[in-house]
Amino acid sequence: MDLSTTYLGLKLRTPLVVSASPLSEETENIKRMEDAGASAVVMHSLFEEQIRHDKLELAHHTTYTKDSFAEALDFFPEPEEFNVGPEEYLEHIRKAKESVNIPVIGSLNGATVGGWVEYAKLIQEAGADALELNIYFIPTNLDMLGAEVEQKYLEILKAVKTEVNIPVAVKLSPFFSNLANMAKQLVQAGANGLVLFNRFYQPDLDVEELEIKPSILLSTPQALRLPMRWIAILYGRIQADLAASGGIHKATDVIKMLMVGAKATLLCSVLLRYGIDYIRVIEEGVVQWMAEHEYESVEQMQGSMSQLKCPDPSAFERAQYMRALQSYKPAHEL
């Protein structure tokens, strides 16, 4: 049975790729991912804000109190060298590359065009096989037009593409007026792949303290419906690899994603919940399912249930929605 797939020009043993998460912060974990059967790993993200903020913060706090008091002209020793860039991150990529044979994909997370995009190049130089560009932008400006938002995405991608020659996948959100068009534009701007979707962190409230509380929710199995639909719609219509992210928790989820056209299926929450070794359980499930259903290869499956090839293309559109609602009957009488 052939589980292999090609994603971003990388030949992968299986479609099971570990998504960007805190798990990849430890080199030891990356080794364990490989051992558990991951076919590639997307590193945890290097954040634009982190790069920018750290520099400003350090500069501020080491200069703010300088030359203010006769007895204390400053409060910190002035080191000769600062690692204000992402040196630690780059070092981590280097170490990861040394310790595993599977492809290592760097991850850069930002929302504006700026000096930070230069780090794409450094990530490439550190040995990353590809780059995932996570554009995370929440427009809160009432006067900003959708087209401007789209333009922002394209500019960031173009800026990154001029820095590197390794493949670049864009991880984007579903919140576009016309996601299909956005996908097309990104591909035209040079995206080698699209990762559908990043999940926006949604803040919570503390009603006792009347404060906004940061909290992270892991994805639920239901979350896979959204990327599944859009991969199905985009498959075969754009010249880029599609990767599914969000809600992939078991073998049949992987099968579904492959069927709608995913080249890779990214695992995150499920590993945070059940541990890195769970990759093996999923792979075994996929193999078992394929054997039971007499599929020979992943390739055979990929895109088979996309909108282009599925028996009922309208099922991905409004018509099917209407039917779905009408067919819903509650378990008890209203």
Add this chain to the structure above:
Amino acid sequence: MGKRIYKTIDGNEAVATVAFKTNEVIAIYPITPSSPMGELSDAWAAARKPNIWGTIPTVIEMQSEGGASGAVHGSLQGGALTTTFTSSQGLLLMIPNMYKIAGELTSTVFHVAARTVATHALSIFCDHSDVMATRQTGFALLASASVQEAMDFALIAQAATLEARVPFLHFFDGFRTSHEVSKIEVLTDDQMRAMLNEELIMEHRMRALSPDHPVLRGSAQNPDVFFQARETINPYYAACPDITQKAMDKFAEITGRRYRLFEYFGAPDAERVVILMASGAETAHETVEHLLNAGEKVGVLKVRLYRPFSTKHFMEALPATVKSIAVLDRTKEPGSVGEPLYLDVVNALREGLEAGLGELKDMPTVVGGRYGLSSKEFTPAMVKAVFDNLNQETPKNHFTVGIFDDVTKTSLEFDPEFSTEADDVYRALFYGLGSDGTVSANKNSIKIIGENTDFWAQGYFVYDSKKAGAVTVSHLRFGPRRIRSTYLISRANFVACHQPSFLERFDMLEHIVEGGTFLLNSPYDPDDVWDHLPREFQEHIINKKLKFYVINAFKVARESGMGGRINTVMQVCFFAISGILPREEAIAQIKQAIRDTYGRKGEEIVQMNLQAVDRALSHLHEVKVPSQITSKIHMRPPVPDQAPEFVKDVTAMMIAGKGDDLPVSKMPVDGTFPTGTAQWEKRNLALEIPVWDPDICIQCGKCAMVCPHATIRIKVYDETYLENAPATFKAVDVRDKEWKGMKYTIQVAPEDCTGCALCVEVCPARNKQEPRLKALNMEPQPPLREQEAENWDFFLSIPELDRRQIKNGTIRQQQVQQPLFEFSGACSGCGETPYVKLMSQLFGDRAIVANATGCSSIYGGNLPTTPWTVNQDGLGPAWSNSLFEDNAEFGLGIRLAVNKQKEVAEYLLKKLSTDIGQELVERILTNEQLDEPSIFEQRQYVAKLKKKLETLKSDDARRLMQLADYLVRKSVWIIGGDGWAYDIGFGGLDHVLASGHDVNILVLDTEVYSNTGGQTSKATPLGAIAKFSAGGKPTPKKDLGLIAMSYGNVYVAAVAMGAKDEHTLKAFLEAEAYRGPSLILAYSHCIAHGYNLRYGLQNQKLAVDSGQWLLYRYHPERARTGENPLILDSRAPKIPIEEYLMKETRFKMLTKINPDEAKKLFSMAQENVIKRYNYYKYLASLKLEEGNGKLERKKLMTPTK
């Protein structure tokens, strides 16, 4: 000779460069103004810079200067080339070892930035009282007068000591030379190598203690031989001057710069000569030059090698024509015939003439005088006055110059208008805030001009004595010749005001010359700015025909992303206007300097600054000066009219920057000052102040508790007092049931608040409709100032609530107590002062405070004003600062005296009991005074007693009358920082804890030497970056609490107000009530931690939540009832330590410098935290058997078989 290399550096860097390059071990302890020498050495060692022999010197910070000198002595005995840096009290602590080092003829150089020794007051500034105290040690004393000389003499001393075997103390004037930035020719490694004789270094090593050629040194000797042995060294001292001159001559060959032991400058046929040493000699030189041009026959003799004093060289340096000599000493030796240099000169002349040395034939008239104590200005006008004095038929002897002594009439009059400033020297004055970067920018400008033009450059910086809103004044000179003006600028060509709020406070144009240029940073447009100037400024501008430029630097900086950091913007304006460099070139240089300075901190920072440069030029405008003075605004008087006489007469002068004009008669004779003076100094620092919303407020009192400056206050009072309240005065019904029917007000002192916003952060009450609002919200100060000032005055007029009505065990009531520590000069958002203030509220009316030198002694006792104050009855804390190292002992002494006087009072009370009345005596003697009502009662008894005593005529009655107040329980507080408690004062602290006496020790633990600029103390936590721990502190914080607990009879508490305020309050109450020694370790956030102090309380909480700081109380009295004395008040760590560490630059920085080390140290820190928590938990969980261990002892004493 090689290529000349010029650099603009300060004296400390110049000296440290040589010391570091020519030594192997450096043992130091921080003290102003010499600290930067140690810090630079440590930084260079951390950067792995080698000395001239290729190895990296070992730099070690010790626990005190005494410790440093001991380590130096040991290292020298071990054969390493060793040095140290110090000043003032630090040098005094080194004296015992200096005797040893000299007695053993050991080659070393101590570099001393000379500083005043504390007498009636501490002073961080310069005179030679410290150096003069070492005359007897046997060290050679070599004085340098300028930054150039400081570098040169550091090397000459190093060469001379190796040959002479006499140790050298190389000194230069603190601040004036140590902190003056000057263009100098720097020494290269090759030049240093050429100066030092390898053979002599090998001889030094040969003398080392070694088991391979063992000797004994440091014997004890008896009357039979000690004396003779002491005289063996004479030949070495006799040879030392020639050896030093030889080193100077060799130095001249190598560098082209020639020096003499006694250097004469002046007319070859001079009749009047001034003799002095160090930086004053430069001003004297400049003045002599000026007077020579006027044809006067004058000269100056600069003393370089003061010890060993060579009469021969001295006599040879004097012209034959000298008729009168004035010797100037920068020190005071009360009760002496004269100051040291004067006495030496008189004697040298007498002996020299007798021996026929030199060309002088007759004894000239010699007078001596004092100048420049504590960096008092020493100007050409004063030098001229000294020469003029010599013109008198009987010149005044034992004079002073630079002050007006209207008491003993010692002072010489001088003409302040006399000036020697040359027209071709450009002189600029800059008024800025510490936090706006003015000084940093000016240091940068000096570098640019000094290193890119043929101009000589000099910068000197005057700093504020306050920490919050610290004002800086930069004095910059640029000229075609070497600049010898070692005095402040009083005739500026250019004055820049970097903060518009200074206009109402400082008369900045007082010192500008006619036709000069005034640059103002102002929020107003060029067309509007004129009307916003105070009248005094308009007068100066019109009368002196000034050019006037304006820029809105705040706007430019903000738009460039630089916040309040206006340094780059103002620097660009200076260059653009001054024309010292062609504009294009200047801009290019500034941009290069920006890249050099900020490059390693990231391209974003560079770009931000570059942007500011470009924007600055387009926002700079020349103002068309109207011909009429139109302003209705006046500068504010330094203090209001209703201030007390002393404040108006004396304090106000200091506040206005005119303290130099105060005559001797105005100063207290013994350093005693009234308290309660900070209230008169309205500094208006806050851009925003908190505004109270009484409808939202839950009256919890937390805001008042955390306020570092006591500017947010609470009063509970009867409604009738509201009768004449201003219209905007806010009052609501009090919520506390015990005060039912009364009114409640929270009022902010708008002109004293520093705008730190801690009160807003701590406020727990949110507006339900709009939760972004709390019961306190920051709003711009200027529009509120007048109204709230009126409200504040009214608030003060409402009487304080009777202390008996306040239950001080809960914050909501306790915070109604009046703070007797207010408006200090501490940093905005200070983490220490809330604890100090709490103490003053609880016990201030009967407290005596012994305060260790450090931040708390500076914000507590640095003139012009003091935050310590009195209540409506005139009662309040009495405060004193002895030293840094002795504070615990000092406080204990106070306790002993208080006890003794109480004992005498009780004795007399008993003795006079029949006259006084048995019942009253009994009541006084039996009142335990455990709470406010019983203390109040005691005060009433004492008042009654005094009344009675008035009627009694006996001596005993008079004595008791004087001592009666001691019958009210006194609270002795020993306050200081961690540098004192953990390091330099630990020995004494330990002894005081062991003494069992009733003292309360409050350690304001910032985990670093805050006052001297963030050096590591033993309280510094593992992984923190601090000076002397540039790579992250590799060892954990010392557990001082645990050490104290080991005594068993010491009350110990570790508190963090931001984590658990009620716990802090409880600990203070318990500590004070305990009749033995108490130790409170108070976690204090600090600017040295590197984050916005607005979040200080949150970080305290994180420190506690992570287990980094444990809350506990150890109460010895619990043991008496069989309970475990230790109560662990912290819960198990609930967040990872990293979550806390990454909130503070002191830790986070390590992840940016050395990520691997950060990982290692942070994980060690995590491990330590858990271990320590478990250990404390274990200790606190131990069950004590009945009788507090008696059973255990019995068991132990039973012999086992």
